[in-house]
Amino acid sequence: MNLDMLKKINDYEWLIERQGEMNVPGIIFGMEKVVQEMDDKVYEQCVNVASLPGIVKASLVMPDGHWGYGFPIGGVAAFEEENGILSVGGVGFDINCGVRTMTTPLRYEDIKDKIKTLVDYLFKKIPAGLGSRGKIKLTRSEVNEVLVEGAKWVVEKGFGTEEDLEYIEEKGCVPNADPSCVSEKAIKREKGQIGTLGSGNHYLEVQVVDKIFDEKVAKSFGLFEGQVVITFHCGSRALGHQIGCDYLPVLAEASRKYGIKIREEELVCAPIKSKEGEKYFKAVNCGINYAFANRQVIAGLIRECIEKMFKVEVKTLYDVGHNTCKVEYHNVDGEKMKLYVHRKGATRAFGPGRKEIPAKYRDVGQPVIIGGSMGSYSYILVGTDYAMEKSFGSTCHGAGRSMSRTQAKKKFWGESIIKALEKQGIYVRAHSLAGVAEEAPQAYKDVDLVIESVHLAGLSTKVARLRPVGNIKG
Numbered sequence: 001m002n003l004d005m006l007k008k009i010n011d012y013e014w015l016i017e018r019q020g021e022m023n024v025p026g027i028i029f030g031m032e033k034v035v036q037e038m039d040d041k042v043y044e045q046c047v048n049v050a051s052l053p054g055i056v057k058a059s060l061v062m063p064d065g066h067w068g069y070g071f072p073i074g075g076v077a078a079f080e081e082e083n084g085i086l087s088v089g090g091v092g093f094d095i096n097c098g099v100r101t102m103t104t105p106l107r108y109e110d111i112k113d114k115i116k117t118l119v120d121y122l123f124k125k126i127p128a129g130l131g132s133r134g135k136i137k138l139t140r141s142e143v144n145e146v147l148v149e150g151a152k153w154v155v156e157k158g159f160g161t162e163e164d165l166e167y168i169e170e171k172g173c174v175p176n177a178d179p180s181c182v183s184e185k186a187i188k189r190e191k192g193q194i195g196t197l198g199s200g201n202h203y204l205e206v207q208v209v210d211k212i213f214d215e216k217v218a219k220s221f222g223l224f225e226g227q228v229v230i231t232f233h234c235g236s237r238a239l240g241h242q243i244g245c246d247y248l249p250v251l252a253e254a255s256r257k258y259g260i261k262i263r264e265e266e267l268v269c270a271p272i273k274s275k276e277g278e279k280y281f282k283a284v285n286c287g288i289n290y291a292f293a294n295r296q297v298i299a300g301l302i303r304e305c306i307e308k309m310f311k312v313e314v315k316t317l318y319d320v321g322h323n324t325c326k327v328e329y330h331n332v333d334g335e336k337m338k339l340y341v342h343r344k345g346a347t348r349a350f351g352p353g354r355k356e357i358p359a360k361y362r363d364v365g366q367p368v369i370i371g372g373s374m375g376s377y378s379y380i381l382v383g384t385d386y387a388m389e390k391s392f393g394s395t396c397h398g399a400g401r402s403m404s405r406t407q408a409k410k411k412f413w414g415e416s417i418i419k420a421l422e423k424q425g426i427y428v429r430a431h432s433l434a435g436v437a438e439e440a441p442q443a444y445k446d447v448d449l450v451i452e453s454v455h456l457a458g459l460s461t462k463v464a465r466l467r468p469v470g471n472i473k474g
Helices: 034-038 040-050 114-127 140-149 151-156 162-166 183-190 215-221 237-257 276-312 383-392 406-412 415-422 433-438 447-457
Strands: 009-010 013-016 024-029 060-065 073-080 085-087 098-107 201-211 227-234 269-271 315-321 323-332 334-346 367-370 376-381 426-431 460-473
Touching: 013 040, 024 040, 024 447, 034 447, 040 060, 040 073, 060 447, 085 227, 085 276, 085 334, 098 114, 098 276, 098 367, 098 460, 114 201, 114 276, 114 426, 114 460, 140 151, 140 183, 140 276, 151 162, 151 276, 183 237, 215 376, 227 276, 237 269, 237 276, 269 276, 276 315, 315 367, 323 383, 367 447, 376 447, 406 433, 415 426, 415 433, 426 433, 447 460
Parallel strands: 024 060, 426 460
Antiparallel strands: 009 013, 013 024, 060 073, 073 334, 085 269, 098 227, 098 315, 201 227, 201 460, 323 334, 367 376, 376 460
16 A cells, blocks of 8 residues: 555555545554555545545554455444444455354473374364365254354353353353345355354364563463463354345445435445344344354364363363454544444454453453464453543454465465475364465465554553464365
8 A cells, every 4th residue: 555645644544535425534553564565545545445434533444454244344334323334345245253262271292292183183083174174963943043143152051161162252152133124035055054164264273372572461361381272263154145236236235225326336334223234233233143043053063072081171262253343332523422432343342341352351451363374373351441432342353364375375385384384383174275365375465564553553462472382174
């Protein structure tokens, strides 16, 4: 991106001044090198989002920002209820795609000779890959129950504990979910996918806490150097994708019906208070709850594997999504406002004191889990008061792609990547070599620079660095 298009606020914030049809300015977060490496389409999409009705304060882009559908990936936008809109482009198609980290009392020395056995066991136990099917087969009525109850339904069926729910964003269930707003096609596509990783950039990783940056917060989160943790990344599978597809034409018609001027067709939207907007939001909430349930089943399977192999207790550190739209209350220019916050490839990062944070963490802030690419570090961060002020309590969600999946498949060989990673001490099991090529480490930005950007910008601060030792890809 040409920095001449931006006005420098400080070393980690860049302003797109309000112009033309923009209702608010744009702000891009990141150190100079990170922002320079963003494609120009990010600038264009940030401006387009800033031109949507009812947007509050600014159109925001996190340091992992890159071109996306309508909104940039890494985009955050909050809309006031009376005049604001809801957009598929602002949520994404993998509704509530998110990350969960689970902790163990094990140290690296306890597993280093058993890593391959452990990864093979997890690979066998946890379904992954395109079109994969899970252990639980839901009846039609049970699907409706999951869409309303989320992770709570899964816990009641024996996958996990009540304590798990305390450490899931929204306790694993958002209100205002109505299965009647979800199409039969979406329900049919769900069939048997609960408890599956899926494909693409979804993964499960065995990791070691490589470095502690903040001892106080790490202790609150139950982290220590040398500790073995498990992190996995997945979302609402085919059901969530179909919800997005189903509502694109609905919101396109709503854009015309209500005379909403949009700068590109991928930003089709409906007023929050319209019939179309209300139905879409209820369907999104169903997708959010399904993703929470999906991750809860996987967590139960992981716990079963670890406890069987090592006879130790496995706990949920936190579970947080990064493709959502949620009702939240934020202070804007001294006024408390009810907002619909779209986070598209961006993670909630609430600062200390917010009631939404588990009581155990409330004094320090919300845990934030940021995955890198295969072969790179992942990070545990913590939300900040500054994020509440500047970004509606939001931060990055990962490294961010530097090349498309098509480009990566043309350039890299999956088998070569697996061999290279094994030389680095990372054992990889994959259901698709083409999928490995798509997710080659070289296809992503430098996660360390992205993390340094949010840390120094104050959107979330570093707590711990996680080194991968085993990886499962769909």
